[in-house]
Each structure stands twice: as structure tokens, then as C-alpha cells.
Amino acid sequence: MVASPSGERVVSVPTRRGTALRLITGNRQTVLGLCALGVFLLIALLAPVIAPTPVNTGFANGFSAPTAVHPLGLDGGGFDVLSRLVHGAQTSLLVGSIAALVGMVIGGTIGFVAGYVGGRTDGVLMRITDYFLVIPDIPLMIVAAAVFGQSLTNIMIVIGLVYWASTARLIRAQVMSVRQRTFVKRVEAMGASPLFVLTRHVVPQVTPLLVANTVLMVANAIFAETYISFLGLGDPSVVSWGRMIQDALDQGAVVAGAWWVVLPPGLAVTLVVLAATIAGQGMEDTLNPRLKVGHLAVRRFRVRPLHGALDRP
Amino acid sequence: MTTSVTAPLLEVRDLGVDFDIGSGQLHAVRGVSFVLRARDRLGIVGESGCGKSTVVLAMMGLLPPNAEVSGQVLFNGVDILAGGDSSMRPHRWCDISMVFQGAMNAFNPVRTVGDQIAEPIRMHRKASRRDADKRVGELLDMVGIPASRAVRYPHEFSGGMRQRAALAMALACGPKVLLADEPTTALDVIVQAEILQLLRRVSDDLGVALVFISHDLPAVAQVTERVAVMYAGRVVEEAPVSRLLTAPLHPYSAALLAAIPRPETAAAVCSIPGEPPGLDTTVIGCAFAPRCVSVLDNCRITEPPNIFDGEGVIACHLATSAGLPR
Numbered sequence: 001m002v003a004s005p006s007g008e009r010v011v012s013v014p015t016r017r018g019t020a021l022r023l024i025t026g027n028r029q030t031v032l033g034l035c036a037l038g039v040f041l042l043i044a045l046l047a048p049v050i051a052p053t054p055v056n057t058g059f060a061n062g063f064s065a066p067t068a069v070h071p072l073g074l075d076g077g078g079f080d081v082l083s084r085l086v087h088g089a090q091t092s093l094l095v096g097s098i099a100a101l102v103g104m105v106i107g108g109t110i111g112f113v114a115g116y117v118g119g120r121t122d123g124v125l126m127r128i129t130d131y132f133l134v135i136p137d138i139p140l141m142i143v144a145a146a147v148f149g150q151s152l153t154n155i156m157i158v159i160g161l162v163y164w165a166s167t168a169r170l171i172r173a174q175v176m177s178v179r180q181r182t183f184v185k186r187v188e189a190m191g192a193s194p195l196f197v198l199t200r201h202v203v204p205q206v207t208p209l210l211v212a213n214t215v216l217m218v219a220n221a222i223f224a225e226t227y228i229s230f231l232g233l234g235d236p237s238v239v240s241w242g243r244m245i246q247d248a249l250d251q252g253a254v255v256a257g258a259w260w261v262v263l264p265p266g267l268a269v270t271l272v273v274l275a276a277t278i279a280g281q282g283m284e285d286t287l288n289p290r291l292k293v294g295h296l297a298v299r300r301f302r303v304r305p306l307h308g309a310l311d312r313p
Numbered sequence: 314m315t316t317s318v319t320a321p322l323l324e325v326r327d328l329g330v331d332f333d334i335g336s337g338q339l340h341a342v343r344g345v346s347f348v349l350r351a352r353d354r355l356g357i358v359g360e361s362g363c364g365k366s367t368v369v370l371a372m373m374g375l376l377p378p379n380a381e382v383s384g385q386v387l388f389n390g391v392d393i394l395a396g397g398d399s400s401m402r403p404h405r406w407c408d409i410s411m412v413f414q415g416a417m418n419a420f421n422p423v424r425t426v427g428d429q430i431a432e433p434i435r436m437h438r439k440a441s442r443r444d445a446d447k448r449v450g451e452l453l454d455m456v457g458i459p460a461s462r463a464v465r466y467p468h469e470f471s472g473g474m475r476q477r478a479a480l481a482m483a484l485a486c487g488p489k490v491l492l493a494d495e496p497t498t499a500l501d502v503i504v505q506a507e508i509l510q511l512l513r514r515v516s517d518d519l520g521v522a523l524v525f526i527s528h529d530l531p532a533v534a535q536v537t538e539r540v541a542v543m544y545a546g547r548v549v550e551e552a553p554v555s556r557l558l559t560a561p562l563h564p565y566s567a568a569l570l571a572a573i574p575r576p577e578t579a580a581a582v583c584s585i586p587g588e589p590p591g592l593d594t595t596v597i598g599c600a601f602a603p604r605c606v607s608v609l610d611n612c613r614i615t616e617p618p619n620i621f622d623g624e625g626v627i628a629c630h631l632a633t634s635a636g637l638p639r
Contacts, residue, residue, distance in 0.1 A: 190433045191403075204421070205421065
């Protein structure tokens, strides 16, 4: 141990721990987004309590404007719109998060392995990824629904399988670039094991990207679930926002002027996606202090258009 | 040559590095040898691409997989390169540590500086977080950074501070040998002078032997006692600083000295015409011969051997023949 040249000066290092807490509370944007998501989660969890009537009970034989008993009115099948909306939140959030998680785990693992190991492994993994990247998602979903049956589980897996490839590419590129940085060489020079390098230096560098990407995937997956249901390929036994919009269209809600049937599910999708995006951006800022430097900030968020939705006759 | 009779701490013997680049081989380093005793300070100078950095990276076992390393690096008489990574690991950072070129890149931007300085301490000393933090404070204090800065991120440091912090990190485990790869490059002259002073001071205070790599001969001269001049992957002259600065034996060393701007004498700066041979070519004779002002016939035919003249080593045919260039 070396005595400091200034003798007995008090040398103390303040600590800065609790990254996880900071991640959630460190940014107003994150708090706002997470609160909004929390509200939706609460609605989804409390759906049976909030819903004024059971979901599958019809009350009339057609559209009926909002009343005190049915705050959002009845749809073409005579079902209570509010009840369907809160139950639809369950489906959307469940599909969104599980599908994004599936995509994150597959894409993240493949990206990390390919980027860190490199060489032949990288080549093989990336060719597989390329293959998945070029599969058009809607036809794949239609085929999957036809072959494996229209169940919620299948939809989640299919969405995850469609979206992991871009994550893998993104993570691989980032891992490769981090690998080449001097600080990774430095840690290797210190005698650190590859696992240490990966977990302490590469993963923290790449995590913000993975988080941001996963949040983007949540938004995308909710969209995907919506349009799968809209195309009539969703699970027929569950209510979802996409199916509500599809039903509304089938029943001619627009022609009938029944705005209370079309607007609520559409707005709900928009709000959930917006909340997820805002939360993800805030987290990214907190996780990666460099992003606070304006010119380095990368805003990768882009809401995908609803493919196919506009082509429907 | 130091007159001490202590055994060499670090000895590099006939180190060679070839890179396999698919279309052929690059001969980056050829036959580099030097000896470092405890507390010795050796500078390695040379122009870009002469193999300076490759030598230290080879010594740390950090070259990419396509590099073929030959020769030996002996630490206390044991070849640390022989057994690959496993023979290297116990010496890493505890015996031989390194300050990397470009301190801004030597830190992970998303982790605090203190955390990263603590890394080798926790890794090698199995120290608790509290002990490691305490040691980090001492280290930062030693290099002139307030310990309270440990919780800051690298982007919150200035270039000079980052370089100091990088030095603190290199000293974390109390190494016996410190390899400093261009520690003053990309810093302004004031900060450069501070860093040079600091390097000298810590190597004095801690008794660390230093290998200081730079293309800046005056900077090296301020810190080290001996200088090795590299050209095209070879050490062409190694001598005490005083002798090299006043009476260089190798024409390349002399040309390097003449290329240093000296405003006080208003003498013209002499550049060296031509450029070094490509690393992919097989050099016949002396690599410097095409640019040498005092080239002999023999220089283009046979490679000059290393000659030890009591004070230093020189690889030049002029030294073998009677008249030494002055």
C-alpha cells in the first residue's frame, strides 16, 4: 500500500449504487411512461372488477350509444364496449410483453454469441438471422395461424419469432464494436475472464440498446397482435383490441356512425404504444449517460405502420 | 547501462511479431531485445508503424489471433509468453501493467471511473468493495485527482484527468513494470508536461520500472534514462538518453534528432527523405539504407548485427567499420 504524498489526508469515495432504482425513477419521462403503462396494467388486472357487465353477454341487437349503464355504449353484436375494452387490455399487454420477451431472449442471445465469439459461429448464426429477416411477417403469421391453430400462445411465439432477427443483428453489431474498444482490451490485459468481460463491460454497454429495442418490440407486438386479430386470425376465444376493430368494421360501425365502437380500441392501442415508447426512451437516457450529450443521442423509435390494414376491402 | 548488479526484472529476447493477413505476412517486429532492471526507465521511440505498440501488446499477450509471436519475454527469469494465456494471467496487472494509448478509450463510458480502477483490485486482490474503494481513493489522490471524483463517469473528466486516472488504474495492483503506450499523445503541451512529471514521480516513489513508448523523443528524454530507437520493426540503437541526445551513433537516431524543431537556435528542421519500407516486404540488408545519408555498399547486402559497445546497443555497419558518425 502506498501512502498518499499529502500524508494523512482524508480520502473517501462516495458511493453511487442502486442503478435499478435510478433506472426507474431517474427520469421524468420514464416515470410518466411507466405510470401510464401501470395504469393499463392495473386496468388489465382488474378487468373483471372494472367491467360493468360480463364480456360475452349481449344486451341488444345492434349499436347503442353510451348510456349510464353502458358508458361506452354497445357494439353491433350488442356487447358492452367498455367491458370488451378492459378485457382487451389483458390480451394486448400479455401478447405484447411475452412476444417482446421471446424476441429479446432469442435475439439477444444470438446477438451476444455471434458478436462476441465471431468467426464461423458468427457466420452461421447471421445466415440464419438473414433468413428470418427476409420472411415477410404477415404471410408467416397467416401460415402459422393456419397450421398451428389460432391460439394466443401461437400468436405470441410467432410474433417473437418474426421480430427477434432485427434485435440479433443490432446486438451483434453493437457487441462487435464494443469488443474492439480499448477498454475491453484493457480489461483483458488485467487478466479478466471472457465471462467477466462479457458481463461487466459488454452487456452493460449493450443493455440500453436491448432495453430500447425490447420496448420498441412491445409496441410492435401490440400492433402485430392488433392486426392479426383484425385480419381475423386471432384467437377466437379471447377479446382483443384488434378483434374489436375488426368486429366494428364487419358490423359496419363507421357507416352506422357508431364512433364509440371504433375510437376506444384505437385510442387504447395508441396510448399503450406511446407509453411504452416514452418509458423506453427515458430508461435509455438513464442507463447510458452519454446519451445525455445531445449530439450523441440516438432516437431509434419508429412506429411501424399497420401493414395490410388499409388494403382490406 | 546501469552499473547495478541486480538481476534483470524483465527481459525481452529476440521478440518477433508477424501478422498473417491472408494475402501474406506483415513483419511488424523483428529481433527486439532489451533488459529492464528494477526501477529502470526505458523509452522506445520511432515513427508511426515502426512496431512500438506491437512490442508492448505482444508483451501483454494482447495481439489479435492472426499474430505470430516469436522470442521470449522473461519476467524474473520465467518466460511468460511460453504457456499462453494461463502463464500470463498471474502476471497481468500485478507484475506488468499498462497505460493504453488514448486514455479516453481505456475507460468504459457507462461505468464510473472509480468502479473501473477498482476492477483489478477486486479481481486480483480479492478485496472487499470497501477496501477497494479506499484504495481507489488513495490511487486517485496519488495522481492528483480528488477522491470524490471516483463516482464520476469518464466523459465528465478532462483529457488530462482521464490520463491521470488511467495511470492510477495501471498502478492499482502495485505492478513492478509499467508499460506506457503513448501516454501523452493528444494532450496539449501543458498537460503533457504534467503527465510526464507525474510518470517520473510515481515511478520514483513506487519503484516501478517503466517502458515509455512515444514518437516524441524530447518527451521520452524527460522521463527515461535509456532510449531505444526503433525503425521498421527493429531496435536500431539503444543508449543512455544523454549519449543518444548528444552523440547518436545510428544515422537514423541522428536524423530523428535533427528533425526536432529547436526555436532557440533558429536552425532549420531537417526531415528525413523517403519513407520506411513496407512491412510486407522482406528487407535485404539494413532497412534504413535507402534513406541513409552515410550508406555503405555493405548496408544494401547484409543486415547489420547488434553490437554492444559497453554503454548501448547499435545495429549499423558504420559502427562495425572504423569511423563512427558524429
